[in-house]
Amino acid sequence: MSFTLHPTLVQWPPCSEKPLKLQVSNSGMASLHRGHPWLYAEKIKDANQQGKPGDLAVVFDAKRRFVAIGLYDPFSHIRMRALRTSKPGPIDRDFFAGRIAQALARRLPLLQSDTDGYRMLHGESDKMPGLVVDRYGETAVVKLYTHAWLPHLCSCLDSLLQQQPLERIVLRLSRGMQQHPEALHGLQDGEILYGAPLIKTVTCRENGLIFEVDPIQGQKTGFFLDQRDNRAQIETVAGGKTVLNVFSYTGGFSLAAARGGAVEVTSLDQSGPALQSAVRNFALNNHVPTIAAAKHLTIEDDAFKAMAELIRQQKRYDLVIVDPPAFAVRRAQVKDALNAYGRLAQLGVSLLTPGGDIVLASCSNPVSPEDFRQTVCTAAAAAGRPLRQIRETSHPLDHPLDFADSRYLKCLFAKA
Numbered sequence: 001m002s003f004t005l006h007p008t009l010v011q012w013p014p015c016s017e018k019p020l021k022l023q024v025s026n027s028g029m030a031s032l033h034r035g036h037p038w039l040y041a042e043k044i045k046d047a048n049q050q051g052k053p054g055d056l057a058v059v060f061d062a063k064r065r066f067v068a069i070g071l072y073d074p075f076s077h078i079r080m081r082a083l084r085t086s087k088p089g090p091i092d093r094d095f096f097a098g099r100i101a102q103a104l105a106r107r108l109p110l111l112q113s114d115t116d117g118y119r120m121l122h123g124e125s126d127k128m129p130g131l132v133v134d135r136y137g138e139t140a141v142v143k144l145y146t147h148a149w150l151p152h153l154c155s156c157l158d159s160l161l162q163q164q165p166l167e168r169i170v171l172r173l174s175r176g177m178q179q180h181p182e183a184l185h186g187l188q189d190g191e192i193l194y195g196a197p198l199i200k201t202v203t204c205r206e207n208g209l210i211f212e213v214d215p216i217q218g219q220k221t222g223f224f225l226d227q228r229d230n231r232a233q234i235e236t237v238a239g240g241k242t243v244l245n246v247f248s249y250t251g252g253f254s255l256a257a258a259r260g261g262a263v264e265v266t267s268l269d270q271s272g273p274a275l276q277s278a279v280r281n282f283a284l285n286n287h288v289p290t291i292a293a294a295k296h297l298t299i300e301d302d303a304f305k306a307m308a309e310l311i312r313q314q315k316r317y318d319l320v321i322v323d324p325p326a327f328a329v330r331r332a333q334v335k336d337a338l339n340a341y342g343r344l345a346q347l348g349v350s351l352l353t354p355g356g357d358i359v360l361a362s363c364s365n366p367v368s369p370e371d372f373r374q375t376v377c378t379a380a381a382a383a384g385r386p387l388r389q390i391r392e393t394s395h396p397l398d399h400p401l402d403f404a405d406s407r408y409l410k411c412l413f414a415k416a
């Protein structure tokens with residue numbers, strides 16, 4: 001080990017010496033064969049020993065051929081996350097270093113765009129299932145979705161630091177993990193795993209724009225990095241326009257629109273702290289003449305209510321951006337989510353000047369791109385403002401799509 005990491009990580013009890021052998025149902029096997037890295041608890045028929053979080057677990061088929069090896073987590077419904085499928089091989093420090101190197105190499109093109117806010121590791125799609133690392137300048141935020149990474153984190157972070165110098169690493173834990181504090185050996189959400197304590201926010205650059213990021217109090221790991229390319233698109237169409245940015249968070253789209261020459265930008269969000277951060281982000285970028293010249297307004301309210309009120313006041317905007325939080329995380333929520341997307345599309349087009357531009361995004365994984373598109377098109381048409389010249393975007397380079405079901409982000413650019 002060459003870096004001084006958190007002592008709890010360094011002293012983490014070792015995993016079981018021998019991997020668990022799992023007997024898996026046919027459907028579980030088929031899913032692993034298809035390349036999906038998750039093995040759900042109910043697909044496991046038997047195990048040869050009790051497993052601890054982070055133990056290796058291996059699956060063979062009826063003919064004793066290797067199917068997968070991965071990390072075991074007795075606390076999670078996703079009982080094993082596969083690291084290798086099709087070919088067996090060691091899972092050790094070199095293995096993790098290799099996966100990290102591949103992930104970082106994929107992101108090299110981003111570094112040419114004055115960007116140091118990006119996702120370094122995107123879990124499943126970078127073949128490190130359940131482990132996400134976001135970089136904000138010299139600070140990295142490690143977000144874990146399974147206890148299974150904890151025994152391996154020391155080698156992973158040491159390899160990461162060797163490949164990518166950083167000043168600080170912050171730990172964030174999924175809600176599921178926080179429900180089992182007994183398996184955290186005292187580690188807490190927001191813990192500093194490496195480097196100096198975080199006394200205030202950090203900053204990152206996205207295509208030259210500066211954003212403050214709060215990796216501990218902020219939403220997600222502090223910033224919605226996945227919208228970078230869509231924000232860059234907005235910059236190219238915002239010149240001379242009045243803009244309404246609904247679900248603005250800390251003003252990502254607002255800043256892009258302002259730099260692109262928007263005359264007035266309104267950030268609308270229900271979170272006061274997010275809007276205060278958006279105001280500070282405008283100040284941080286005040287050296288950009290178009291941003292200094294743009295008028296920035298904020299509305300702190302529920303989006304549905306505030307948009308209806310703006311319609312009542314007959315307010316109109318040349319460009320409306322609607323990027324809500326995920327409305328569905330499970331299949332059963334899809335119907336309600338589609339209703340909400342339809343309602344937002346209707347409200348959004350009703351706030352547009354004739355021939356105005358609308359941008360509608362969805363980050364609900366179980367909502368398909370087809371259903372999203374059809375729903376918002378139908379809703380816009382029903383409001384008497386059918387969408388035209390529709391363009392659809394997908395994931396940015398640092399959020400790769402490497403297995404079925406990994407797509408969650410959908411974004412439509414249209415005129416109405």
Ligand code: SAH
Nearest residue numbers: 224247248249252269270271302303323325
């Ligand atoms: N577009 C943003 C990310 C949006 S995340 C960006 O580019 O960074 C979703 C945002 O919606 C969050 O800031 C959250 O506070 C806000 N939000 C959630 N529910 C809301 C509601 N009902 N009304 C208004 N804002 C809401």
